[in-house]
Amino acid sequence: MSARLEVKDLRAYYGQVQALHGISFTLEEGSVTTLLGANGAGKTTTLRAICNMVRTTGRIEFDGKPINTMSTENIVKLGIAQVPQGRGTFTRMNVEENLQLGAITRGDKAGIASDIERMYEQFPVLKQRRTQQAGLLSGGEQQMLAVARALMLRPRMLLLDEPSFGLAPLVVRDVFKVLGEINRRDKVTILVVEQNAQLALELADQAYVIETGEIVKSGPAADIANNEDIRKSYLGY
Ligand SMILES: Nc1ncnc2c1ncn2[C@@H]1O[C@H](COP(=O)(O)OP(=O)(O)O)[C@@H](O)[C@H]1O
Ligand SMILES: [Mg+2]
Incomplete structure (x- = not known):
């Protein structure tokens, strides 16, 4: 290693x-x-x-x-992706918009779309809530969203x-x-x-x-x- x-x-x-x-x-x-x-x-x-x-x-x-x-x-x-203390989601945006923001430094549109689907497989609860405002999710769901958003960077x-x-x-x-x-x-x-x-x-x-x-x-x-x-x-x- x-x-x-x-x-x-x-x-x-x-x-x-x-x-x-x-x-x-x-x-x-x-x-x-x-x-x-x-x-x-x-x-x-x-x-x-x-x-x-x-x-x-x-x-x-x-x-x-x-x-x-x-x-x-x-x-x-x-x-190098960070999940800051207090989760760092954009509370007024919905789940999917948060995931898209996580990929903001990437240019590959198709890759981004398939990664969002991958996140929904890994975090099924986020798929159910894809159009819900992040601020209305439970604490655990917000933490999952924060992790998923960081992963959208493909860190x-x-x-x-x-x-x-x-x-x-x-x-x-x-x-x-x-x-x-x-x-x-x-x-x-x-x-x-x-x-x-x-x-x-x-x-x-x-x-x-x-x-x-x-x-x-x-x-x-x-x-x-x-x-x-x-x-x-x-x-x-
Ligand atoms: N913005 C800041 N200005 C001055 N001191 C700070 C600031 N942020 C943290 N500190 C000080 O730095 C030390 C370490 O803080 P921090 O890294 O936040 O600790 P932890 O995350 O382990 O709780 C503490 O003594 C804290 O008071
Ligand atoms: Mg701290």
């Missing part, structure tokens, strides 16, 4: 405030990696840093090429910010199941940041724990899940 994303000594700043203090991690091609941590630890900032949406120093390489100085738009065009890497947030446990399970399917079927490399460590560790191959802007633990997800000390000290379960 080779590295799809390699992050080295990444620091991030909001004005004078430093939010990341030199973190390093690797996403292996085709793997699922989870970045776990409490509220305020720096999870969202890490995702923002990858897409150059916050001031950073350090090195970020995607498929071996540095992307630190690229614009967010060009980073997206490389095939090589998918970044998700707390996909479990605000969802009932059974719905969270559905969302994570879909992420696993996408990873296996489409070979999309996934980075999922979560406060809900338990489910994220079930899905992930590799895990990192972040605390006040520093990686404090890392390893195979199964090892982290089986380590009671780490679970109790850092993950709250």
Whole structure:
């Protein structure tokens, strides 16, 4: 396996405030990696840093090429899709319009149409609701739509910010199941940041724990899940 994303000594700043203090991690091609941590630890900032949406120093390489100085738009065009915290659907547009917007950087009309059909196969509930306003969907349906919209980019890497947030446990399970399917079927490399460590560790191959802007633990997800000390000290379960 080779590295799809390699992050080295990444620091991030909001004005004078430093939010990341030199973190390093690797996403292996085709793997699922989870970045776990409490509220305020720096999870969202890490995702923002990858897409150059916050001031950073350090090195970020995607498929071996540095992307630190690229614009967010060009980073997206490389095939890096984000599902932001709070889902990021366009609430006043309908389901199908949201899916079309996900493909806005693509020119291949026929490919887009067939991908929308593919999304409806993967997410049957979205097909039923194709003309409904996104804002009127349930929380779980909106999260599925946000994932489907990101997939319309045909990404090589998918970044998700707390996909479990605000969802009932059974719905969270559905969302994570879909992420696993996408990873296996489409070979999309996934980075999922979560406060809900338990489910994220079930899905992930590799895990990192972040605390006040520093990686404090890392390893195979199964090892982290089986380590009671780490679970109790850092993950709250
Ligand atoms: N826009 C901002 N301006 C200043 N500080 C921020 C901003 N966004 C986040 N921070 C700070 O950066 C740190 C990390 O935040 P964040 O990455 O959002 O954490 P998490 O996603 O893990 O909850 C926190 O201390 C937070 O207060
Ligand atoms: Mg966050």
